[in-house]
Amino acid sequence: MPGLQWEIANARAADRAVVESVHADFKRHVSFPDYFHSCINCGNCTAVCPAFRMADFSPRVVVQKVMHSKTEPELLFQMVDQYIWACFQCYSCWDVCPAGNNPGGLIAILKEAAVRHGLPSTQQTLQPYSRILYKIMTTGTQITPDMHTSKGLFRDWGPHKVELAEHLEEYRDAIPVETLAGVYDKSWQVDQRTMDELLVIEREAGVIDMVKSSNPDVGEIVAEEASQVELAPREGPA
Numbered sequence: 001m002p003g004l005q006w007e008i009a010n011a012r013a014a015d016r017a018v019v020e021s022v023h024a025d026f027k028r029h030v031s032f033p034d035y036f037h038s039c040i041n042c043g044n045c046t047a048v049c050p051a052f053r054m055a056d057f058s059p060r061v062v063v064q065k066v067m068h069s070k071t072e073p074e075l076l077f078q079m080v081d082q083y084i085w086a087c088f089q090c091y092s093c094w095d096v097c098p099a100g101n102n103p104g105g106l107i108a109i110l111k112e113a114a115v116r117h118g119l120p121s122t123q124q125t126l127q128p129y130s131r132i133l134y135k136i137m138t139t140g141t142q143i144t145p146d147m148h149t150s151k152g153l154f155r156d157w158g159p160h161k162v163e164l165a166e167h168l169e170e171y172r173d174a175i176p177v178e179t180l181a182g183v184y185d186k187s188w189q190v191d192q193r194t195m196d197e198l199l200v201i202e203r204e205a206g207v208i209d210m211v212k213s214s215n216p217d218v219g220e221i222v223a224e225e226a227s228q229v230e231l232a233p234r235e236g237p238a
């Protein structure tokens with residue numbers, strides 16, 4: 001990552017209305033009051049953060065900026081270009097905060113605000129994750145055959161996992177990387193009804209529109225798939 005100094009310069013040059021809108025969006029999230037209380041700057045969260053070991057990133061810095069963003073909304077905007085994307089939402093930080101803050105949760109809702117605003121930097125940051133995004137939106141799981149590394153993992157996935165592991169190279173070669181089409185039955189087995197319901201929920205809840213603003217390619221593909229879904233009512237109890 002280029003580091004926070006680079007993002008601070010970007011935030012200074014940003015449209016003030018967008019900076020304030022991202023801040024307002026973040027603060028009105030329904031989970032904000034649960035995730036933020038007050039920060040005593042102890043550093044416990046950073047001490048356990050795996051992302052801190054690998055990148056120029058600290059949840060303590062995030063929470064401190066959240067705390068001071070009330071009067072300086074640009075403090076949040078300084079982190080949306082790349083900084084917050086170093087967090088992979090393990091929530092170890094939440095367990096150890098003596099003030100009851102959830103730094104990972106705050107980062108998640110800031111990511112949401114960045115996505116909702118379709119910021120160019122967010123689009124650029126998320127572009128390499130298009131395949132994962134598509135897979136999550138259409139199946140509810142992000143695991144794909146190229147993530148399988150051994151027969152030992154995920155035994156509860158059933159016998160097809162062993163078969164997959166034995167022919168992993170062939171499956172990897174056969175996957176059209178752009179779309180991952182045809183891999184639904186090569187990882188977690190998701191039935192068609194579940195996938196259809198997922199698309200309908202995403203369509204009705206506005207998730208697809210939100211994704212369109214940050215990743216138009218994936219958003220359009222999923223929107224097309226969702227438009228073709230017609231759900232028959234589930235059979236009720238006898």
Ligand code: SF4
Binds near residue numbers: 049052090
């Ligand atoms: S949720 Fe994010 S900030 Fe918290 S410990 Fe995990 S990687 Fe670090």
Ligand code: SF4
Binds near residue numbers: 040043044046060100
């Ligand atoms: S553990 Fe909690 S109080 Fe300590 S620095 Fe992190 S967010 Fe602040």
